[in-house]
């Protein structure tokens with residue numbers, strides 16, 4: 001018997017008897033699988049598990065609905081294809097033996113696509129998590145297991161918010177709902193840095209990129225998650241290196257300034273000794289004018305506080321410290337700092353003057369590091385003027401002002417020889433110096449510090465000769481990271 005109604009259909013169809021043997025098949029079936037009539041149909045599909053099939057078959061056998069099974073691979077000649085089989089029960093009314101009408105559906109392309117997808121998911125370096133439109137995890141690839149510590153079977157079906165720390169965990173449903181309703185994109189198609197939560201409750205810095213897949217009318221979301229831990233650690237290590245370099249720079253500046261610092265401290269010490277001697281003389285003379293004595297002791301005390309303050313400033317400046325940012329007024333920083341440089345300036349007969357703008361917005365910075373930058377510029381200016389031929393009474397101007405773009409600029413102008421054109425590109429290079437005992441690290445460290453603060457550094461020629469070195473800083477609140 002042929003299958004007249006199905007004979008010319010383009011897909012393979014067969015009929016099997018109650019004994020499970022193929023009774024008849026259509027032309028497409030014969031072409032694909034010749035000479036199978038009379039053999040058990042299940043033998044055509046080696047991947048099919050007969051027990052599992054029988055179990056499912058029993059449940060549909062006496063109803064009308066067909067059963068679709070994934071029958072697996074069929075190899076004929078040099079062809080390998082994958083099939084689903086739609087199994088329709090057919091009841092023979094007289095003897096009631098159960099027959100089966102099977103329709104083979106070629107799913108090779110789909111299977112290959114799925115296999116490729118699975119291979120992609122398996123070998124991806126990044127964690128990939130696919131969720132449904134309810135936010136439940138559908139797919140969890142091996143990289144996701146490495147990142148989060150969960151095996152797929154532990155998380156599939158669970159809400160993806162389990163992988164997020166608070167506050168995102170509780171807000172995730174609302175995020176999704178808003179997206180579904182408004183299409184407003186916060187993450188989807190954009191990608192951003194976030195934190196994820198692993199099985200041990202550890203927060204992991206991640207980069208998350210989400211894309212939406214619409215397939216067969218179903219909405220799903222694929223999240224590609226990159227672990228940023230190493231990148232963050234490298235960044236922290238780099239920051240630490242820079243911090244150390246800045247510290248070494250401060251120490252070496254202090255080293256260069258020992259002569260002027262010693263001179264600075266010697267002044268109050270000399271004064272202290274002087275007031276002590278005159279107090280002693282008052283006492284020796286036997287004529288103790290208590291008012292005079294008190295006045296001398298008062299001055300003595302002031303001078304010892306002054307010496308102490310100098311030492312305090314040096315200690316504060318030279319101390320190693322972690323990058324500590326505070327809200328500060330640049331003008332205050334500069335005025336405070338100049339006390340450190342005054343001795344140096346005086347020794348070299350350089351006058352320091354201020355031109356500070358009123359009402360500047362605060363900056364968020366590491367005060368010691370910014371002072372370090374300013375001190376480097378001031379010391380370079382002093383160097384430039386002391387090396388100049390007739391430097392008597394040279395003046396340096398320390399200026400602060402608000403730029404048009406809202407940044408704050410600090411500039412140090414000198415009346416030295418200026419920067420020679422062939423030197424312009426070299427100034428900020430490490431170890432570039434034109435001084436016989438210079439180290440050439442000053443400007444290079446300055447530029448690093450300023451860049452870390454989100455500012456810029458540069459120099460320009462003064463109209464009346466000499467150079468101006470400046471740096472800019474964003475005002476507080478401008479960078480909200």
Ligand SMILES: Nc1ncnc2c1ncn2[C@@H]1O[C@H](COP(=O)(O)OP(=O)(O)O)[C@@H](O)[C@H]1O
Nearest residue numbers: 380384418433434435438439440441442443467
């Ligand atoms: N105010 C200035 N006027 C002229 N040249 C300067 C000035 N400041 C810096 N320079 C030049 O830049 C070079 C590098 O400066 P810096 O990095 O501070 O190292 P150093 O002061 O140890 O030489 C100096 O050697 C000098 O040639």
Ligand SMILES: [Mg+2]
Nearest residue numbers: 376380442443
């Ligand atoms: Mg220098």
